[in-house]
Amino acid sequence: MKPFTYERARSPAEAAAAASRTQGAKFIAGGTNLLDLMKLEIEQPTHLVDVNGLALDKIEPTPEGGLRVGALVRNTDLASDMRVRRDYGVLSRALLAGASGQLRNAATTAGNLLQRTRCPYFYDTNQPCNKRQPGSGCSAMAGFSRQHAVVGTSDACIATHPSDMAVAMRALDATVETVAPSGTARRIPIADFHRLPGNTPHIETTLQPGELITAVTLPRPVGGTHIYHKVRDRASYAFALVSVAAIVQRDGSGRVALGGVAHKPWRVEAAEAQLRRGAPAVAAQLLDGAKPTPQNEFKLPLVERTLGAVLTQAKA
């Protein structure tokens, strides 16, 4: 691990200012992803701003009837909150399908959104990777790509976003709240928060340098049946090959978002108009323009079948 200096921030604005003051600074909260990457020298911050002391660990009702989830609310606490379990079940289920008990106790809401890909070539510093070292090339395209993205890919990168939580938040139309080093607050719809790889796969979100996530807000509950179905290589503690976050209403309408298939949580609102026509019609529209590799083309039928299972479960 490269040496770094360390400070504990006392307010969100102070934290953002501190991060923008030092070239190469990063925030640290749970640390479960950042420290992993620092040990491999994939991340090499020169300065860490510890935000754990900021009072951003509350889940509070909003005037609109939704919930405001503080950036530092631990994954365990968000999944366990009775309001979330009752009104946003898809979010609870997604969180509980991710990582292990130990990791969920440390990992935060904001940190979960900012997770970096688990592409093995991103992790292997001996291999070219456009995300780790812009312009060096992509090793995954001609390598082992079974886990990789099938939609929204580019010639530069076929990595996936690893989060389960973010997929549920995409289905819930969550909003990310931030504060900039100047002290200015802004709200980013989750649909605009994560970026597709394009020619700049190393730029993963629309956050500006030094900008700090302070909360994620959930709109008023929309009712319906909430399902998160994750398909993976083992029953627990593994990343998704394909996951489906769904909210299905009694009349058959609803929302679906996919995990494990793209560089960001994948939702195509137009596809949801097909929900009453069944999984094949929805999947066809969700995966329109897909460019799988021979090793991960199985994900296309897997999406359709997982969707089918979800819609059957919703009717039961």
Add this chain to the structure above:
Amino acid sequence: MEADSNLQLSRRELLLGGAASVAATGLPTGAHAQAAASAAPSTAKVSFRVNGEDRSLALDTRTTLLDALREHLHLTGPKKGCDHGQCGACTVIVDGRRINSCLSLAVMNEGRSVTTIEGLGKPGALHPMQAAFVKHDGYQCGYCTPGQICSAVAMLGEIQAGIPSHASGDLTVAPQATVVEFRERMSGNICRCGAYSNIVDAVSEVAGRKA
């Protein structure tokens, strides 16, 4: 002082310094020393409670909680397995919650209360979970055992606190202490000897159920 810190540079930093001096040809020698010093280790202080005792340390900021416990406080119960949060051998309990101590910087734990396997029980006064692991032979080589036991103790607390899991059927009711729940909730602790079935028996006994 500059000369002293130069003497302590590692070979790697000297090589980096050498590369920097190629780029910075023409700069006075003092500038080279400063460039190298910016990559020097940094220390910070942390005070926390470990197994009921107040401890204060000044540590290289890079020191993980696991390394602080093992190398500085000589509590070698928590084990370094993968050092990347995948195996669970380093599991300790911080403010009542189990975490991977390898994925937490020691300095991030200011003011917190840490319990390691040494703090749960001792020979002659074993924690019920330790006694159950012995009784049910819940290990073979023993390397993952301190992490398994810390994890199991905190895990039963999580069920008691009503925290749901992936295995819970209805999210709106309190989870039950069942074998299916234990297996799901213990998935962050790997046992390469494969003592899982005996671990489940030990945990089940402590949870008050027939194994």
